[in-house]
Amino acid sequence: MTSVNVDLNGKIPNNVGLSEDAKLQRALEGWLPRYLDWWNEMGPSDFADKPVFLRTAVSVDPGGWAHYDYVRMPDYRWGIFLDPGNGPATIKAGDDAGKPAWLDVPGEHRNALRRIIVTQADTEPASVEQQRLLGHIAPSLYDLRNLFQVNVEEGRHLWAMVYLLHKFFGRDGRDEADELLLRRSGNADKPRILGAFNQPCDHWLSFFAFTMFTDRDGKYQLAALSESGFDPLARTTQFMLTEEAHHLFVGETGMDRIIKRSAELQKLDPNGDVRAQGGIDFDLIQRTINYWYTYSLDLFGGEVSSNASTFFATGLKGRYREEQYSDHLALEGSYRLPVIEGGRMVENDVPLRTAMNEVLRDAYVADCERALRKWNKTLEASGSPTRLTLPSRRFHRHQGIYADHHFDPQGNLISAEQYAANQARWVLVPEDNTYLLSIMKPVYEPGKFANWIAPPAKGIEGRPMDFEYVKVHA
Amino acid sequence: MQDVAHASAGGHSHATAPNPVVDFEVQPRSYHHWKVSYEGPIARVAMAVDPAAPLRDGYELKLNSYDLGVDIELADIVRRMRFEHPEVRVVVLTSANDRVFCAGANIHMLGTSSHAWKVNFCKFTNETRCELEEATAASHQTWVAACNGTTAGGGYELALACKEIYLQDDGNSAVSLPEVPLLGVLPGTGGLTRLVDKRMVRRDRADVFSTTAEGIRGKKAVQWGLVDAIFPRSKFDEKVLERAKALVTAASANLPTGERKGVTLDALHPERTSNGRKYRHVELTWDDTTRTASLTIHGPTPDDVALVERGADAIVRAGADVWALRAFRELDDALLQLRVNHMLVGLVAVRVVGDPSCAQAHDAALIKARDHWFVREVMLHMGRVLRRMDNTSRSFFAFADKGTAFAGCLLEVALASDRLYMLDDTSSPVHLALSEFNEGALPMHTGLTRLQCRLLGAKPQLDALVGRRELLDAEAGDEAGLVTVKLDDIDWDDDTRIAIEERASLSPDALTGMEQNLRFAGPETPDSKIYARLSAWQNWIFIRPNATGPEGALTLYARPERPQFDWSRV
Ligand SMILES: [Fe+2]
């Protein structure tokens, strides 16, 4: 497909032939004003009129996907892009692997695909809602700009998913697209679909942990969908992954900068007391890791799942980088899973297909372990004796086979009483928020950073550190 | 993605598991799966299925999914609510799980069950739901479903049995019947029937709904008539309670008489032997080699009659010891034992022992006291037990020989049987007798009396019988159209033996089908459709390769392989 780049109302960069697609135009014309209403109500609060140095994707060409300029967020050009791909696509996984991919939705998979797309789509506006107040306590203009970049791109991801719903799912798809704007993160009556997207994200430590761990779940879900036999979904998610990489960068380096700064403050303080120096102590950082990592693990779904099996078997989803496997059927193998039987841990072999959520989770866990090693290198380089760890994937779970039991961070089965007695040491508690909010005051002066975080290694797109990434006084 | 009805931690085998001996009697203090609480006229029944307490090994009851054990407790709750809690006007059926109301029948249980087990399971659950509906219709106890989470498959069918359905509106909770698209079988506990026949959902919408695995939620569920209203999560309990209170007022009009003080149903404690169960008034014995059983019911004694003749207050004081309640509870248990624990028994020889005049007097006295809520409940219970007999897939031959007394409510046992053999011996005369119980108090699922059903093409005979109270000897019984075969004492032993042996030699499947077709002459009702149309189709689908063959959808559910259908329409 060639890049068309003709807009609806001069607003929507795209390569999906929007100008020739009357049906899609009509659907989007109805949805666009509702989307803007949602953005104005639930998007970043109070910064609508501030020019932000943002990256906008205007085409899928190598030079087009990262166009930098000052933009006011409500004027952001949320585009619709499919990865151009190379040649005719095939189904990557399951019983029909190798056959031509579907260019339209097969009737038998319509409901399942719609559900998959809606579930993914729901996470995009959810995180914008979770992060809407963070601009008021940003540690620097650099970070403020990164927050807004993430926000507008999550908005674009919603567009990408809504495009699929409008284009391929008719009336039902339009209804679902509308409902995506009606649910609200953390609202008891209209919650977002998945648990982690209803957890409050009140401060920047949670923001960095969220973009590190929860956006990383998104990366793996998108990667599995980019192996879909439904070609428009595969190509849409492929393109989203390029933007997602930046969100993960924000999270991983944000955590790294906090860790680096805490190590400096640890050294600075005569008693090695980070809090005495107004920083974020390592216990609190560890609790944050424990909290967001485990909520993010939940997002992968049940350890043994008939849905996961069906999605793989029917080619709706693949594994992470399906091409690395030689057997795309996955009918033969099994997966060894620790389970709880009669109050103790035993290992069960389950059919590989039913363990596809766990296979994807494995790739995610390995990626998180890599980041932990990097952060510990930072500690090492700073001369700090502290080391951070990832908790067991059984710890603090709310979904799946471990959710009904209690585990310590090492993954040992413990009693509910033991868990309750240690909870405040293991995961975020309300007092943590009180402390973090007490040290997080906005820093809007170009080149300046809050005391609790180190500056980044370099600026955005070759700009200097004291560049005015957000014109807050405009 | 979260699985809606996923119920296994894996490692399960799909071999058919051996069936345990099932006990149908349970006590509230030992419920595993339900929490029942009472507040004045409103009771709350919360499903809280213990995953680790299945009836058989080999599956876990996750996400409030149920098996026969869960349903036996529910049936017990419905029954005790009527007898032990007559003060209750509205029962709110809900879930103790905050995400799932009920995920339906446990799929791994179904997948690992023999055909017979599945059929018995479905039949019992259907009977429980009909009982629940009857409580709403006849006992001034209105059941309301408060679906506070995912309501899938059998979970929605359970809700459909309630008078009203309320669904939590949280953007996620949906009602659904995913059986056809996910499992290749039917929603087998009345779902399809109640959708179009009870809630009168348009058939085209019902078609869409029943093929959409994820179901329908929110406003659309209300618009389509799938639920009565939706309430937001934060207001759900409050709104349901509001509605329950309004229904209490409605259900309190025209209440039967009597102080609303419950009658406890004690345990039956039958004497068990290797080949029998002996209750106080009922005795069941079986012989697996001849594949026959003998069911004997002792009619009311003069003492029983005297008690009932003292009136409603005396009857309530006797409580669960009243013959009419005790004997029919025992008969109910015996029928369930036969169905589930004695699969080889094909023919049941039925006898009623006692004095026909005594039975008539008993019936007349009971009918006289019927305005009292307890007497009314006793009679409704008798009707349910007889309907259970109508639906039992065994050949029943009633034998009216010396000492028997098929009379009044116990004549129904003969009329529910497939044949009645009567001894014609002037030296030891045997009598049949009618009472008001044969004339409308104990209806079949079709709404007819068993006499009407039997004499559908013989209006003059029927008219002649109504109101007739003299004892009928073999001659008169035969003329009245009640007797299948009249035998003198010389022929009795040989002819009845041959009849039994002949019956026991025929194909059990064909007999079940034949009997179920012959027993229900006359019109259809939603209930009869559930037991006939819906169950028959379901049972056919259950044995079809597309469901239960090695590549069938039910077999392969939650397994890595996808089902392979034989596409030819049959
Ligand atoms: Fe995203």
Ligand SMILES: [Fe+2]
């Ligand atoms: Fe993201």
